[in-house]
Amino acid sequence: xxxxxxxxxxxxxxxxxxxxxxxxxxxxxxxxxxxxxxxxxxxxxxxxxxxxxxxxxxxxxxxxxxxxxxxxxxxxxxxxxxxxxxxxxxxxxxxxxxxxxxxxxxxxxxxxxxxxxxxxxxxxxxxxxxxxxxxxxxxxxxxxxxxxxxxxxxxxxxxxxxxxxxxxxxxxxxxxxxxxxxxxxxxxxxxxxxxxxxxxxxxxxxxxxxxxxxxxxxxxxxxxxxxxxxxxxxxxxxxxxxxxxxxxxxxxxxxxxxxxxxxxxxxxxxxxxxxxxxxxxxxxxxx
Amino acid sequence: xxxxxxxxxxxxxxxxxxxxxxxxxxxxxxxxxxxxxxxxxxxxxxxxxxxxxxxxxxxxxxxxxxxxxxxxxxxxxxxxxxxxxxxxxxxxxxxxxxxxxxxxxxxxxxxxxxxxxxxxxxxxxxxxxxxxxxxxxxxxxxxxxxxxxxxxxxxxxxxxxxxxxxxxxxxxxxxxxxxxxxxxxxxxxxxxxxxxxxxxxxxxxxxxxxxxxxxxxxxxxxxxxxxxxxxxxxxxxxxxxxxxxxxxxxxxxxxxxx
Numbered sequence: 426x427x428x429x430x431x432x433x434x435x436x437x438x439x440x441x442x443x444x445x446x447x448x449x450x451x452x453x454x455x456x457x458x459x460x461x462x463x464x465x466x467x468x469x470x471x472x473x474x475x476x477x478x479x480x481x482x483x484x485x486x487x488x489x490x491x492x493x494x495x496x497x498x499x500x501x502x503x504x505x506x507x508x509x510x511x512x513x514x515x516x517x518x519x520x521x522x523x524x525x526x527x528x529x530x531x532x533x534x535x536x537x538x539x540x541x542x543x544x545x546x547x548x549x550x551x552x553x554x555x556x557x558x559x560x561x562x563x564x565x566x567x568x569x570x571x572x573x574x575x576x577x578x579x580x581x582x583x584x585x586x587x588x589x590x591x592x593x594x595x596x597x598x599x600x601x602x603x604x605x606x607x608x609x610x611x612x613x614x615x616x617x618x619x620x621x622x623x624x625x626x627x628x629x630x631x632x633x634x635x636x637x638x639x640x641x642x643x644x645x646x647x648x649x650x651x652x653x654x655x656x657x658x659x660x661x662x663x664x665x666x667x668x669x670x671x672x673x674x675x676x677x678x679x680x681x682x683x684x685x686x687x688x689x690x691x692x693x694x695x696x697x698x699x700x701x702x703x704x705x706x707x708x709x710x711x712x
Numbered sequence: 713x714x715x716x717x718x719x720x721x722x723x724x725x726x727x728x729x730x731x732x733x734x735x736x737x738x739x740x741x742x743x744x745x746x747x748x749x750x751x752x753x754x755x756x757x758x759x760x761x762x763x764x765x766x767x768x769x770x771x772x773x774x775x776x777x778x779x780x781x782x783x784x785x786x787x788x789x790x791x792x793x794x795x796x797x798x799x800x801x802x803x804x805x806x807x808x809x810x811x812x813x814x815x816x817x818x819x820x821x822x823x824x825x826x827x828x829x830x831x832x833x834x835x836x837x838x839x840x841x842x843x844x845x846x847x848x849x850x851x852x853x854x855x856x857x858x859x860x861x862x863x864x865x866x867x868x869x870x871x872x873x874x875x876x877x878x879x880x881x882x883x884x885x886x887x888x889x890x891x892x893x894x895x896x897x898x899x900x901x902x903x904x905x906x907x908x909x910x911x912x913x914x915x916x917x918x919x920x921x922x923x924x925x926x927x928x929x930x931x932x933x934x935x936x937x938x939x940x941x942x943x944x945x946x947x948x949x950x951x952x953x954x955x956x957x958x959x960x961x962x963x964x965x966x967x968x969x970x
Contacts, residue, residue: 433798440794444787444854445809451847452813452821459824506722513715522722525730528951530908532928533944537729540736540937545744547732553745561744586726636814643817645911650932660819664911667823682820689815 456686463679471676475684478677480655480662487656491573492642495580500634502581503588504626508618510589511596527586531579535650538579542567568651575651576658580641591633592626599625628704635696639689659685730948737942756938760946765922773907773923776838777954780845780906781899784853788898789887792857797866814851821847822915829916836920844916845909849902856901860894884969892962899958904951 463471475481506523514520526534541547549564558564568575603621612620648658657665659681666678736742737756739749760766791810795803813821822844826835834840864887872882888895910925917926924947931940 434800437794437798437800440790440798441806444791444850445806447787447846448809448813448850451825451843452816453809454828455821455824455847456816457824458828459820462824462827509718513718517715519719522719522727526726528904529730529944529948530904530925532908532910532925532932533947536932536940536944537732540941541729541732547747550745550747554747582725582729639815639817643819645819646908649910650929660817660911663819663823679820679823682817682823686816686820689817693815 456683459679460683463676463683466673466676471673471680472684474673475677475680480657481681483656484659484662487573488642488659491576491580491648491658492638495577495584495641496634496637498577499581499584499588499637500630503585503592503633504630506585507589507592507596508622510593523586523589525586526583527590531583531644531646532650534579534583535575535647538575538582538651539568542575542578543569569653571653571656573648573652573658576648579647579651580637580644584637584641587637588633591629595625595629596622627700631696631700631704635693639693642689643685733941733945733948737938737945740936740938742938756936756942759936759939760942763927765927766924769922769924769927772838772921773925773950774954776842776845776921776923777903777906779842780849781902783842783846784849784898784902785895787850788853788857791854792861792894795854795858796861797869810854811851813847818844818847819911819915822912826915835916836918838917838921840916841913841921841923844912845906847912848909849905852901852905853898856894856898857891860891864890896955896958900951900955903954907947907950 467474510520510523539546543549544561544564544566546564546568549558549561552558552564553561567578599622604617607617607620643660644658645660645664648661649664652658652661663678663681663685666674666681669675735749735752738752738754740753740755741751742749795807795810825844829835829840829844834843868886868890869882872886877885908925909923910929913921913923913925917923919926928940928943928947931943
């Protein structure tokens with residue numbers, strides 16, 4: 426028995442050690458080095474300078490706004506599209522259309538938003554021909570705008586396929602007899618969704634929502650291209666501070682990213698704790 | 713009927729913007745509010761391929777992409793199987809460590825690794841860029857392989873073992889063919905994520921490692937929108953070509969294995 430255990434733990438080491446080592450060496454080491462670097466110049470002072478900086482405050486509000494709107498809208502539309510695909514394209518390969526945006530990088534998606542939605546873009550031209558506007562200046566500023574509409578549209582467009590990809594298997598998993606129960610008892614579409622589908626979707630939605638939230642709030646690629654000078658997304662600000670060439674700004678850049686990391690981790694823990702009971706009951710209900 | 717409406721809507725939202733790149737890339741002088749440009753010409757494509765670093769960047773991007781994909785596959789097979797087919801003490805902690813890079817901002821990691829990578833000679837080198845590309849790719853690969861091994865189950869591998877077949881043979885004749893859809897999704901996702909990295913490549917590559925993204929960003933700020941349309945379409949074609957290459961490779965491998 427002992428021998429068996431030993432060989433088993435040896436095999437486990439072979440299976441898991443490489444990935445764990447690489448993750449710890451890159452992610453763990455990177456974060457710890459950033460932490461020590463943030464304290465190097467001025468100790469905790471770097472954090473005080475970050476929190477007191479006006480650029481930080483506007484950037485925090487802006488990042489939170491863009492991230493929560495993008496995440497919320499992506500989840501909502503993702504559920505809707507997944508449901509439509511499940512209802513109408515269950516066996517059809519036409520649903521492949523949905524996955525196409527996943528093939529292109531985020532920065533290309535940002536360019537698509539620019540050529541379609543800017544004031545001299547295709548939609549603006551179409552609106553002119555439809556007689557809705559008579560000059561391109563009348564088209565709303567949706568790209569390079571203060572509210573971050575262009576950034577939000579890019580992330581929503583790129584995220585919906587991902588949400589659908591994660592939710593679709595859940596729809597297939599749902600025991601359809603429950604739907605029949607609800608319908609026999611006189612429930613409509615809404616009751617079916619609320620009583621049968623929502624409990625199954627909820628745990629996955631929490632997970633997907635967290636992944637999107639963490640990704641978008643720390644995003645650099647899209648806001649760097651479509652953002653305005655002020656307010657900036659947090660990562661863009663950190664990147665800019667890092668390359669100013671001033672050492673105190675370098676510490677502040679690291680401090681800013683450490684604060685962001687702590688915020689995301691704390692946020693995830695809180696969300697997981699709040700939803701723990703509900704997720705647990707739902708998981709148990711599945712057994 | 714409803715099906716047709718939804719399909720049209722989805723095509724318009726998800727497909728049309730990408731294919732709109734094609735006419736845009738041939739329309740040198742497309743002015744507002746024209747719905748159709750005056751002429752179609754090859755100027756943008758010519759201009760794109762006159763960019764002296766383009767071909768080199770293309771090769772560097774593909775090389776980095778292939779290495780990142782291969783490392784991901786090896787690690788995905790190992791840890792996917794380890795997590796799916798084994799129960800052990802401390803599994804939750806291992807899972808949390810492996811999934812942590814999804815939550816931790818990769819920019820924070822890259823900024824943290826920057827100085828150390830310079831010291832050990834990994835900065836400004838494609839190898840360092842490969843390593844840093846593992847951060848946003850590996851957690852997803854592990855997840856994909858884990859659920860792949862979950863679906864495969866333990867029993868079918870045990871059957872092979874009771875028949876006395878070697879581990880390597882079990883891997884080649886059961887795991888590889890049955891996990892093909894898993895491998896395919898991991899390959900595509902990894903390649904696309906690697907292709908999409910700007911900040912990580914810029915920080916660790918330090919401007920010496922020039923991938924396509926390194927050229928795309930300055931183009932975005934300065935270049936003609938028509939040239940950028942052709943450049944963008946290249947980014948759409950690359951993963952598709954990569955997938956075709958992968959399928960040809962699989963076919964050849966199957967033929968060779970008989």
